[in-house]
Amino acid sequence: MTKLTVNNQPVQYRMDPATPLLWALRDASNLTGTKYGCGRGDCGACTVEIDGEAVRSCRMTLAEAEGRFVTTIEALSRDRSHPVQQAWVAEGVPQCGFCQSGMIMAAAVLLKKNPNPADADIDAAITNICRCGTYPRIRAAIRHAAR
Numbered sequence: 001m002t003k004l005t006v007n008n009q010p011v012q013y014r015m016d017p018a019t020p021l022l023w024a025l026r027d028a029s030n031l032t033g034t035k036y037g038c039g040r041g042d043c044g045a046c047t048v049e050i051d052g053e054a055v056r057s058c059r060m061t062l063a064e065a066e067g068r069f070v071t072t073i074e075a076l077s078r079d080r081s082h083p084v085q086q087a088w089v090a091e092g093v094p095q096c097g098f099c100q101s102g103m104i105m106a107a108a109v110l111l112k113k114n115p116n117p118a119d120a121d122i123d124a125a126i127t128n129i130c131r132c133g134t135y136p137r138i139r140a141a142i143r144h145a146a147r
């Protein structure tokens, strides 16, 4: 059994400790806002916050997540008032939307660390991939949230 904290709730997973955290979140906790894209750590669709860092949850096992504090998009979206979420709406960021929960998680972590990032900081921090090419609106939304 693997114990960790997910969205401020203690959680115990009775799954193989080698299971990627992504599948524990989606399949056992029904937190399906965290998406599966590549499964290789490349695309960032599966990004969650773990102990203040943006982490690709497809590349972290349950064993590696033991005892850690995980935040998913559902925690940010709960009351629709998170500044990053509001900025995403104001700037009309998503196109197909599939990658956006990972983008928002990465942006939220960036803004915690750097409340007023320059475009170069945004480009360095947000390594997630968007096949619709919404990068200019992502930069605009992060600048919007930083205001």
Ligand code: FES
Pocket: 035, 036, 037, 038, 039, 040, 041, 042, 043, 044, 045, 046, 047, 056, 057, 058, 059
């Ligand atoms: Fe994890 Fe693509 S699904 S990085």
